[in-house]
Amino acid sequence: MLVRDMLEEPLSLRLRHAQPVALDRAVARICVTDMPDPLPFVTPGALVCTGLVWRREADDSAHYIGLLAAAGAVAVAAGQSLYGHVPEDVVGACARHGLPLLEVPESLPFSRIIEHLAERNAETRLRRVKSGLARQRRLLTAVADGRDIDALVGEFARDCGVRAWLLTSTGTVVAGAGAPDDEVTDHVITAAAGAYRLPLTLRDGYAVWPVGGRLGDRITLWYLVVRDEHGELEPDGAAADLAAVAELYRMRHAEQLRLSWEMSDRMRAEPPPGPVLAVVLDVVPPVNNDAVEGVSSAPGRDTVRALLHDVLPAAQTTVDPAGRVAAWVTGAEQEVAAVLRRRLERLTPVLAGAVVRAGVSVCRAGESAAGAVAAAAAAASVGGEGPVNVRVADVDSAFGLLTAVPGELQRRFAERVLGPVVDYDRRTGAGLLETLEVFLGCAGSWRQAADRMHLHLNTVRYRIGRVEELTGRDLGRLDDRLDLFLAVRARDQTAPV
Template sequence: MLVRDMLAEPLGLRLRGEATAALERPVARICVTDMPDPTPFVTPGALVCTGLVWRRDADDSDRYVGLLARAGAVAVAAGVSLHGHVPPDVIAACARYGLPLLEVPERVPFSRMIEYLAGRSADMRLRRAKSGMARQRRLLSAVADGRDIAALIDEFARDCGISVWLLTATGMPVAGTEPLSDDRIDALVASAATASRLPAPLPGGGLVWPVGGRFGDRLSVWYLVIRGATDEQDPDELGADLAAIAELYRMRHLELLRLTWERDRSPVDTASGPMVAVAFDPVAKSEQWPDGGPGRDALRAIVHDVLPGARTEVDADGRIIAWVRGTEQNIAAQLRRRLLRLAPALREVRLRVGVSACRSGESATGTAASAVAAASVAADDPVDVRVADVDSAVGLFTTIPDQLQRRFADRVLGPLVDYDERTGAELLQTLEVFLGCAGSWRQAADRMHLHLNTVRYRIGRVEELTGRDLGRLDDRLDLYLAVRARSRPGALPPDVAVR
């Protein structure tokens, strides 16, 4: 029952002040108190009835109504027997704290309001019970008939006049009453994955229920989102009923996945066209990801979730290798968005992912090794996706772990860094610009607004301090890779080139 419903009933209550969205709050119970401190007697969701005995002046009104608001009251019902009316300062205080104020006529005792709410609540519970049993029978009948979950949810939502979505832990839509944008999915999954407990309210309205997932596990869980349910429909029961049915479909989905894993034991055929290999390497405490345990199965199911149609296998080191068609850059972008939604649920687990290049004629073994190498140099972020590039010296350099790249950079560029710190000569910056201009003295001088001879002098000092000759290709490559590793490990600066 909503606060607004109290005005529509034959109690003769009158709204004092403006009608606001607060009238849509559900009334859980009625509390009657005129104690100077009402806090011990008020619980969240209560409609507080008061005869205003505590009120002597406007300061009392502000203090008292503030206490009610902080205690979680949804509205105030004020009797007029003592003052003959509701004082303006009480009306103003309720408006200030966002509490609807209902004026109770002298002929209506508070006990009658309590009896009325109790009767209405009993009627509502009876209707909910009957509706819930009928709903459960319809849902179970639909499952027995083999109805598709998408069709079932669509019909269920239409009958109840609500919006429903069923999402996986990575935000992949299983079913829903309307399409969701990627940004909206990001927000929904983030709210669900970070909630201290489920079901939980969602920003902007609605509730999310867990579907499956043991002991708070948010990696294998699905999320059921319901919006638009009325208080009379009992959103808690409605969501619980539908979540139970959705769990049957989730378990069936996992069983079908396990059957495909048995089929995927045969060798991968790359002769029919180039394929991209994706290596998934979880790094965590060994007990969290035992070989062949439920954690590994959960991760393998996630791989199929984020890469629909992929074929998967587990290599000798426990990594999951997925095979899929497409371009490596598109696949990497898709993985980053979807897997990052899992980050809050990973806890102490780091998920390192490597994506191979899409090359014709390359063996399955070579393609998989390329993906594994890319995964091995991923950073310590909860989720990091790296794309392999072994077509150049730079690409090969990216397969070296970041720590070794930084050590190489320190050994090659250390003398420059020390010299710049002592003198402010900006030798390292000059080297970066010089390489970015493909070794052109004039372009480097123009870009840095320096005289040509100044650039020549600085580059000469770079060669002296590093022991490298920038006229030699191998020495220039050493300096280029060192600059790259020092500036942005794992990525190629766009303004640096070697010719």
């Protein structure tokens, strides 16, 4: 009920003062007080009924009404029994503090106002329950008739005057017109994933309802996201009903996925004609046992496989003989990796120490599908910073092949090859390693290396000679030069030796 609605009730309340916008405030409850300090008795959203007993002189009004405004009162209802009227200083104080002032007749006890509001609220709740039941019946009938979830979300958005989307836990749009941009999706999904409870109201009019699953297992949860610029949707109203019905679609979608997996696994379906990408995904649980439910132990194969479909809806998934969950998808390697990285990073708030790893490898026509999956798995196994690691298995070059090797092995290789050079530089400051890098970058040209480093040609020759002595490699040999090149690059990619 709004303040203006109180004036239309059969209570004979008379408006003494109010700014028009203040009459649209919602009355959440009635408070009756004449205590000298009203703060302990007044809560935000209250219509305060007072007999003005606290007023001993005119100056009291400004202080007392100021306290009511600070407590969050939405209006004041002043009785006339004490003075026979409402004093002008009370009217002026309400005007200064922006509180609507209602004049209560002497014949109307405050208890009658409270009873009347309680009756109206009960009627409102009953209508809301009946309306909710009717809405639920309509939604369930629509489901039984085979209506598409996209149509139901669109109908809800039109009826309520809002925008709405059904999103997976990684931000992939399941239903809803005009998907929100990536920045909005990042904000909404990460906030919902990390929220203590749902539904959740966010800035700019966005609100989120959970769709299925357990709140502890937010990897598989979907979200109904609504942008309600007027803030009129109630947490347990139409959006909650739609979220409950959307859970039926989520369950149906999960069952359809499982059936498609059974069919493809039974037929041992091959990847589509190339070039295609092999994507391998793995979720590594945390070492400790303090993680949230859902990632405190290794997720099941079906959970990981469903997560791949969430991130890459058009993918064809499979489980290889080694038990690895892989997906086949078309597209450019770096673009697919970027999609994986962005969407998987939205899970960060619920990982709680777990690590999500993904590798991408191209499989061209005529190449081995098993080899592409193995390359993607090798890339996924390479450690990195942060809870989400996505790597492309670049096997088109010697260094690209090296990047598929776990970081610890790369460090050991660099240390064995270049360790003596690094130690010599630390003791003498001779700059051998820097000279080697420049020399290799100049394709073994003494002159170019000398010019680039502003050194004498003989100085470069001397330094490279010392590198050859310390490493036991001959830079005139192709295999030895390749060893040193890969060691330098591996050292750049990992921690210093």
